[in-house]
Amino acid sequence: METVVEVRDDHGCIVSEGEGQVFIGGEDRVCLLDGEDTAVPGTKRATGDWVNVKDNQLYYLGRRDRIIKRNGKRLNLDSLQQLILSLPQVQACAVGLYEGLRLLAFVVSSAAGDQVAASAFPSGSAQPDADVTSLILKQLSLLLPSHSVPDALVLVPELSLTPHGKVDMEALMRTYSRQRGLRFSQAGDLKETLLTVWQEALGLPGDVSVDEQSNFLFAGGDSLKALHLCEDILSSMGVSSSNLLEIILDGTFSDVLHHLARLVPPEESSTSIVKSKKRPASPPTGIIGKRAHKSTEMEEEEKPGFKVVRRASEVMEVTTRTESLQVFGGKDLSRSANMSLSLSWSSDTGRCVDASPVIVLRDNQRSDVPKAMVLIGSHSHRVQALDLVSGNLLWERVLGDRIEASAAVSRCGSLVVVGCYDGCVYFLCSDSGETRWLFKTGNAVKSSPAVDPVSGLVVVGSHDGHVYALNPQLQLCVWKRHCGGGAVFSSPHLLATHRRLYAASLGGQLLCLDLDSGHVVWSYCRDAPFFSSPNSFCGHVVIGSVDGNICCLRDTGELLWQFLTEGPVFSSPCFVPEQQKLLCGSHDGRLYCLNCADGSLVWTFQTTGKVYSTPCVFDGFAAGQKGVLVGVASTDGTIWILDVRDGQIVTSHTLPGEVFSSPVVWGNILVIGCRNDYVYCLNLKSEPKDV
Structure with a gap:
């Protein structure tokens, strides 16, 4: 049988010199794929193998599906495998990804019995498996950049093979999974379990002690290893926490242990750490670790009496701020019902509604409250407070000019804070709408205020180019900071844990400020305006730019990665912490789902308009839908509900006007403003699929 081998480039052209993919076939040789019955004679099939053609010789390069990105850098798994195989301690090796994230190297040691082969490193005559593993990992750390070093090295007696004689990676992965499960099960109390996963994440032998004051990053970890550690902790302990990753990155072993002690029921933990007074089961991100000690008394004295739900899935609970995603189970479950959006009520505000709604949920101590x-402003100068269930008007206040910014609620819950085109920041009574204080800036206020859950400061930007920190109790400006040129249109973002504030200007400046003093910690500049509001996750700051890029910066102000869309980005990013994803829209009409670690594209969804609004991530459970969903609006008035896993449409609904407002979801209720003068409340409903 005559076999024809060709090498073709990405465009299908035959390569005589250089790199290309191997195609195989022939007139008499036909390869049938995926249940095919027939094929055209002469058809050549792509093998997936890439070679370099030089002097009529083929030099094997590997497979493209074995080239991945880690920490934003390319890694060829085949090249890594060959390097490990070249070590004197290694007889055979296979490299693969466990659950798509953890880089594993399965190694058959060349040491017969207990003897380790000679190497450049000292070795005894009888070293246990842990020493062999440590020796190989140490050597790899000297030979490779950090993103190429395996997360774990698994010693196996032999490499499992498929019936076709190829390495059976699935069998090897099952071996690794069993080993991990056994190790976790052998760990005793909470502290021992944490120690076990901590050591594994850092590649440390089990007999190596861990200082309780050690920081994961300083101990040799990185952001990718921190993600793996976070996943291992959550899975092995069966808990859910949206801010665990941040504590791992910024805190100590002891901080992580204390955090977990508050999550794990006492009967399930025999840890001997000293328990503090009772705290919430899911501690909020606003108060974490060492920096939170000064607010402990306040936290214990004040009982949560309300929640504030804003755009980008932000939830503030009295004095503490957390993410609404803390309730997510994090499991990928199949879609089980048909969802629909139906009108519940609407309210006429008199002019266009570009502001995003704010939902306030209170403990109902009084029957008259x-x-x-729902709180929302309008270009009609009005602020309306509406009953979320019925849509009835509770109160309405007419301010001095148009309102484009979303409102905020003070830490005490008694004040509604909203900016206005007249340059003023209004502090209104949340029960009646009466003005309690008015602060005048130098120009229009289109920025949404941010509330510090620790100090109660209200921070807001103005078109006069400044950011202001206001104390509503003392009714004074604590500090103000000029943002380097250009109006401040976007909303400031607080990271109360670090006492940091991020603010962006139309002059292309992104500033990191000390939240308490307003001093500049660092600044980042682009040659394009920032209309998008910054957001942060795991120590990284993400913002959209009018030049079409979604930019991710380290907490030191250095650009980590950027993703180029095909239009200006006015939308603000939103995160799915449990899945390490971020979502952001673009004026190219698409919603992008990116990997938080390296900015790689997970999926994209094309809407029927431009995407100006900020996505809203929510749990579909209350609406009868399994899994995590995202709601986003396109400017043509269509509201889209998508599955976060793959961007598939769950349902959609079109309003009779353009939409620049961002949706806010609570339970099975979605609220959004429209340019036809109305604010709409829609119900998310699910019905079982027809069988």
Whole structure:
């Protein structure tokens, strides 16, 4: 049988010199794939193998599906495998990804029995497996950049093979999974379990002690290893925490242990650490680790009485701020129902509604106070407070000019804070709408205020180019900071844990400020305006730019990665912490889902308009849908509900006007403003699929 081998480039052209993919076939040789019955004679099939053609010789390069990105850098798994195989301690090796994230190297040691082969490193005559593993990993750390070093090295007696004689990676992965499960099960109390996963994440032998004051990054970890550690902790302990990763990155072993002690029921933990007074089961991100000690008394004295739900899935609970995603189970479950969006109520505000709604949920101590209300402003100068359930008007206040910014609620819950085109920041009574304080800036205020859950400061930007920190209790400006040129249109973002504030200007400046003093910690500049509001996750700051890029910066102000869309980005990013994904829209009409670690594209969804609004991530459970969903609006008035896993449409609904407002979801209720003068409340409903 005559076999024809060709090498073709990405465009299908035959390569005589250089790199290309191997194609195989022939007139008499036909390869049938995926249940095919027939094929055209002469058809040549792509093998997936890439070679370099030089002097009529083929030099094997590897497979493209074995080239991955780690920490934003390319890694060829085949090249890594060959390097490990070249070590004197290694007889055979296979490299692969466990659950798509953890880089594993399965190694058959060349040491017969207990003897380790000679190497450049000292070795005894009888070293246990842990020493062999440590020796190989140490050597790899000297030979490779950090992103190429395996997360774990698994010693196996032999490499499992498929019936076709190829390495059976699935069998090897099952071996690794069993070993991990056994190791976790052998760990005793909470501290021992944490120690076990901590050591594994850092590649440390089990007999190496860990200082309780050691920081994961300083001990040799990085952001990718921190992600793996976070996943291992959550899976091995069966808990959920949206801010665990941040504590791992910024805190100590002891901080992580204390955090977990508050999550794990006492009967399930025999840890001997000293318990503090009772705290919430899911501690908020606003108060974490060492920096939170000064606010402990305040936290214990003040009982949560309300929640504030804003755009980008932000939830503030009295004095503490957390992410609404803390309730997510994090499991990928199949879609089980047909979802629809239906109108519940609408309210006429008199002019276009570009502001995003704010939902306030209260403990109903008084019968005359509604449990839930919607706050929203309009270009009609009005601020409305509406009953979330019925849509009835609770109160309405007419301000001095147009309102484009979303409102905020003070830490005490008694004040509604909203900026206005007249340059003023209004502090209104949340029960009646009466003005309690008015602060005048130098120009229009289109920025949404941010509330510090620790100090109660209200931070807001102005078109006069400044950011202001206001104390509503003392009714004074604590500090103000000029942002380097250009108006401040976007909303400031607080990272109360670090006492940091991020603010961006239309002059292309992104500033990191000390939250308490307003001093500049660092600045980052682009040659394009920032309309997008910054957001942060795991110590990284993400913002969209009018030049079309979604930019991710380290907490030191250095650009980590950027993703180029095909239009200006006015939308603000939103995160799915449990899945390490971020979502952001673009004026090219697409919603992008990116990997937080390296900015790689997970999926994209094309809407029927431009995407100006900020996505809203929520759990579909209350609406009868399994899994995590995202709601986003396109400017043509269509509201889209998508599955976060793959960007598939779950349902959509079109409003009778353009939409620049961002959706806010609570339970099975979605609220959004529209340019036809109305604010809409829609119900998310699910019905079982027809069988």
